[in-house]
Amino acid sequence: MEVIIVKANSDCFRKCLSNLTNDVEDRLRSSLRILSNPFSFGYSDIQTGYQLKAIAAKLSADAEMMACNALKGVVQYINALGDTDEVVLLDAERYSNYDILCWNNALRGKLEHHNPVEVYHYMQIDLPQKCFPRHNILFFADLGYEQYLGEPDKSKRVCRFCNSQGPGIFGDKKDSHAISWFLGNDALFCLEECKTCNNTFGRTIENALSSYYQYYRAAERRKSRKGKPLTARGFNYEMLADGGLRYYASASTDNILKVGDRIPEDGILIHLNNKEPVVLHDIYRVLVKYVVACVPNEMLPAFQTTIKWIRGEKHPSKGALPPVYRVETLDEVQKPSLCIYVRKDDKKDLPYCVGELRFMENLYVFAVPYCKGRDVMNSCLAEPLSRFIMQRYPDMTFTVENFCDDEEKMIVNHVKIGGNENAVVMPLHSLQ
Numbered sequence: 001m002e003v004i005i006v007k008a009n010s011d012c013f014r015k016c017l018s019n020l021t022n023d024v025e026d027r028l029r030s031s032l033r034i035l036s037n038p039f040s041f042g043y044s045d046i047q048t049g050y051q052l053k054a055i056a057a058k059l060s061a062d063a064e065m066m067a068c069n070a071l072k073g074v075v076q077y078i079n080a081l082g083d084t085d086e087v088v089l090l091d092a093e094r095y096s097n098y099d100i101l102c103w104n105n106a107l108r109g110k111l112e113h114h115n116p117v118e119v120y121h122y123m124q125i126d127l128p129q130k131c132f133p134r135h136n137i138l139f140f141a142d143l144g145y146e147q148y149l150g151e152p153d154k155s156k157r158v159c160r161f162c163n164s165q166g167p168g169i170f171g172d173k174k175d176s177h178a179i180s181w182f183l184g185n186d187a188l189f190c191l192e193e194c195k196t197c198n199n200t201f202g203r204t205i206e207n208a209l210s211s212y213y214q215y216y217r218a219a220e221r222r223k224s225r226k227g228k229p230l231t232a233r234g235f236n237y238e239m240l241a242d243g244g245l246r247y248y249a250s251a252s253t254d255n256i257l258k259v260g261d262r263i264p265e266d267g268i269l270i271h272l273n274n275k276e277p278v279v280l281h282d283i284y285r286v287l288v289k290y291v292v293a294c295v296p297n298e299m300l301p302a303f304q305t306t307i308k309w310i311r312g313e314k315h316p317s318k319g320a321l322p323p324v325y326r327v328e329t330l331d332e333v334q335k336p337s338l339c340i341y342v343r344k345d346d347k348k349d350l351p352y353c354v355g356e357l358r359f360m361e362n363l364y365v366f367a368v369p370y371c372k373g374r375d376v377m378n379s380c381l382a383e384p385l386s387r388f389i390m391q392r393y394p395d396m397t398f399t400v401e402n403f404c405d406d407e408e409k410m411i412v413n414h415v416k417i418g419g420n421e422n423a424v425v426m427p428l429h430s431l432q
């Protein structure tokens, strides 16, 4: 038995309770309210920390008696809840990641005085019926506990990207992040990516996305793998709660402002050049690579030509791929998520597979190209994609861009930083 505890505005907790005797499992199910049907839900499914702690006190004795560490772990988590915290407990086998997201949003909605049952109902039933009635949704995200996608047994495992197999070709189970680590994913891993592919993608297409967002990652206080704050082009800044600003620069920076300079009251315009040029086509490839890393194995045959394109073995003629839709001004998310929409029917008027990646303040929506037999030709896929976008996001304004361009481009972002009368440029090494 596996149980997931969902809490608003926080990581979920997941625990496998193995080696429980049947009567203890029955006892657990009867004393804790563990939901087992995503389509049956109500207000009473939400439990408070106070209610749960009373039950946990009794379970704690069972855990001691059986020396069951997994059960102790659950009790410990429950005891750490605040009395007014509200959670739901789910039977892990019955709930998809999307169901967990629905509960997460419902609990968050309750904190904002919405009816959580209505929020849950909207996400489970109304939204799919209205906005993507002909697609199934698969949802992937770092939910706070480790998830491993693909075959757990190394001797049976095949790399999704190069078809090689054999236990020696795969690294540690945490080597290959299904969505890149630098976007904030620390818990979702794809087991079926070999060491060679992992290295190659890291050096090429993932590096393209990483350098594309280098400055933003730095400005959002993200840290390097060694826990050091990232910097970009020798400077960084942080906005303070009182509306003020702290601006940091390294001693050697060739930037407009130097350490000790006063920041002009009318603000300054900074031109953020990336260190390395970026190929937009590589970014499209890495977006689709995340889809391939996440989907269940039975979908992989549809993507065999797509994978060749991701590997750089297939070159579309210029402009032959559908555009990529993006919005860069959403509320910030700490952890990335990937929704994959898979068409249920055979009609090609909508794309077979659409990916929706959210990270930081960005939303990218893109069609997975080269799904031969399931889609119209790549060069005609723009229209089905546009139809899907209008249906799925009727009220959203996107930037629509051609990501089928192999030219190296220096990306320059112009950022206006507001003035502040007392702000002085501080040395970069004082950045925490």
Ligand SMILES: [Zn+2]
Pocket (backbone or CB within 6 Å): 159, 160, 161, 162, 163, 164, 193, 194, 195, 196, 197, 198
């Ligand atoms: Zn491989």
